[in-house]
Amino acid sequence: MGTTTRPEIPPGTLYMLILKSLARTGVEESGGMHGYGIAQHIQRISGDILQVEEGSLYPALQRMLIKGWVVAEWKQSENNRRARFYRLTSDGHKQLARELQDYAHVATAIGRVIEAV
Amino acid sequence: MTELLRRLRFLFRRGAFERELEEEMQHHLALKSEHSSRAEAARQFGNIALLKENSRGMWTFTFLEQLAQDLRYGLRAMLANKLFTGMAVLSLALGIGANTAIYSFMDAILMSRLPVPHPEDLVILHWSNRDRAPVVHGINGSAWRDEKHGRISPNFPHAAYERLRENRSLPATVFAYARAYELNVVVRRQAEVLKGMYVSGGYYSGLGVTPAIGRLIADEDDRAGAPAVAVLSYQFWQSRFGSRPDAIGSQVLINNTPFTVIGVSAPGFFGVSAGHEAPVSIPLHAMPLFAPDREMEARYRFLDQNFYWVEMMGRLRPGATLPAAEAVLRTAFHRFALASATSENERTGEMPSLWLQEGRLGIDSLRRQYGKPLFVLMTMVGLILAIACANIANLLLSRASARRREMAVRMSLGAGRWRVIRQLLTESILLSCTGGVLGLIVAVWGIRSILWLLSPPGDELTLHAGLNWTVLAFTLALALGTGVIFGLAPALQATGRDFTPALKETRSSAVSGHRKRFAPGLGHVLIISQVALSLVLAVAAGLFVRTLSRLNAIELGFNRDNILVFTLNANQGGYKGEALAAFYSRLTARFRAIPGVQAAALSDMLLVSYHWNDTTVTIPGAPAPAPDKKPNTALIRVDPGFLAVMQIPVLVGRDLDARDLRSPRVAVVTEQFVKKYFPGQNPVGRRIGLHDTKAPADIQIIGVAKTTRYNSLKEEETPPLVYIPYSQDMADLGRVTFELRTGTNPLKISGIVRGIVHDASPTVPITGMTTQSAVIDQTISEQRTFANLCTGFAALALLIACVGLYGTMAYSVARRTNEIGIRMALGAARGGIVWMVFSQVTVLAAIGIAIGLGIAWQTGHFVASFLYEVKPTDSLVMAGAALALITAAAVAGFGPAWRASRVDPMAALRHE
Known part of the structure; x- marks a missing residue:
């Protein structure tokens, strides 16, 4: 448990963030991303605001494997270590679209509420 | 997918x-x-x-997988601790089983409703009076006393029943019945002796019982001169007629009188009394058919308004309440009783007062008989369950604290808190369930044994005591609850936030730093209560065993060993007068010829069997007695060989012999009789009269026999007794009992005896084949059962308490190995170490014993009525029980103490 306080990733959005990270152009071609890479990517893009706890990352990845949204493959990583690389499946793409749409709906709705005078 | x-x-x-x-x-x-x-x-x-x-x-499938994991681990832990587990499971099984058995039995006797529609509308009629109502000339049935009512009886004159039945304005319809204890019933040439019921025409309709086939007894069947008809119970119809519909209309012989079967009652209906199942019912008016003088019997039964013999029940009419109906019926019966008075004395005397009892449970004779013994048994098994639960709790507590470190290690390695708790819970539930399953077996077996223990021989208790699932569920829940509570509390504690101190504990230094040596922990309280409860049971066992040995030491006055006894009723089987005497003497002769039989005789009752035949006696020349203090004597009618079979010595004069069966009336009296009626004289040659003060004194005394016990072992004073040949008064000779003295186990010849009797007459069945010894034992069956069960319970409780004590001490020694090592390194003697541990055992046991003695002292009076010549506070018993417990505690404490003294100081100090 760190001493720095960071905002938590809103519940339910972790799957969307992982799916989105894997769905970027170029990821598919480069053979996917490993767990650490996904966590780093989310942290970097969010400007160090969102930090993915490993305690939730790996269970989430396992769940996505079960659901069939991603597939995993062992490969050599950039620094010559064996690592598990995750890629999106077609089911995963569909799921991402669904999650983005849901999120947009909710975000718009929340925006209306908090901006109401 | x-x-x-x-x-x-x-x-x-x-x-x-x-x-x-x-x-x-x-x-x-x-x-x-x-x-x-x-x-x-x-x-x-x-x-x-x-x-x-x-x-x-x-x-x-995480949940299932973890469950399997927990179960595996739990089983391994149980097996690793065989002694603890065995004792815990065993005590729990016995606790659950014994409780379920006793409560199921209680429920069958005390709580089961009559299997009829709307049993809550039924009422049972009783009358009572403070002293003795003079209008009641005689009661044939039962009467007992209680604090509230005085003398109580359920028996009424038949005329009173008719008066109540005819009054249509009463808030209840009444019906009547009388029990037949022994009917000789011949179905297809097969004779057997059965219980039966004489019923009024309104019996079945009043109860609301329907026929399974045919029709049931109605008003037109129950009147003088009606054809003799019988109704069978469903079960009897199934077993003896194979459920054949042509049973209806067939003839059965009841007491040698033909009856036509008209119907079968609904399945499940057994009668109105749980202990008196009647396979055969016949109308009340069929009763005189069995009497030698039918007209006299009919007058006596149906016209005598002062002879109380029928029992009555009523069904409340819609809207009527019990108190309202009671008021109306009481007035009606009072009017009847007043009119029935035959003299001024009777008219002004106390009148029997009618009252109603709820009838939904049926007749409660069994409840009166077994209520209190069952209550005592219930208390005993309740204590066993309490001790068993305390043991489980103790086991779980000490295990949990032994595993505090394990839990801490597991949690620091990342086990979730709930996960650890769940595993501990699984273990305790596993333990409870194993106990529960074994308890089920004990319960099923227990119910059978109780039936066997409580029913007198030859009169099996026909009781539907099935396993009571509600009770089983309750006791099981109690065991589970104990497991969960005493498993959960330490688990919560051990898995609390801060487990660092537990981690820092070494195996041997634990706790002693936190706790003072004699601070009473929950475990100690449990041990003390176990010891206390065990002591109570040990005291009870001691009291019952002492009672039993007192009873067994009573001198009978005859030799009870190796006598085969069985009962016949050839009178019911159709033999009368001369034929009856000839039948019996032929049989006796054949029995005497059986190899191994030394002597054979018959009598109209057995000694020390709770039978009683009391009659008035006239002594010519004695001062005239006061009218309310007629001299009386006990009487046995015997075959001349009786005294020889029982090995009762004749002290003066001669024994009866074969000539006396046909000679002028003679009798042998006992010493007790002489002491009372001929003090200081030789009675041989004197004459006495029996039965009636006005009868001539025509019976000559020919001998004096040694006094024997007569009615029971516990009778305060042996009554004077007269033996007369059975051939005098053949007309009212009913059932007779044969006594065969043999050289070895008398039951070995029972097959031969049955053959001889069947050969002589197939319509005279044998009942109650047993031994004289067993008959006497049965009269003290309550004491025997209590002595056996209670000794067993006490031994069990003692064992459980010892295991608890041993476990606690062994565990505490193991924890203090380090400390003991230091003490020894600093020069403590081995003896001192032994004493250190031993003193703790002694203190725990002594506190428990003191509390237990207090409880036993306070509660002893509850069992006082079951004791014989032993006071409930018998100091020998108390001392013995205390000694047994202190010895057991010492044995339990010795192992751990010895182990403590064997601790090698170097090893202990190096250890961790």
């Missing part, structure tokens, strides 16, 4: 999965440590083990 397939595939390659996950996380950690320090990374990464478990959890 595909998701399920993926999950299933996981199950087959979980080893690989574990490795992959491990590698993936190490990779993550490695990459991360390139950015920050490794420790920092590890700290941030968190709990790898928990994380792995969570990730794994995503894949599997």
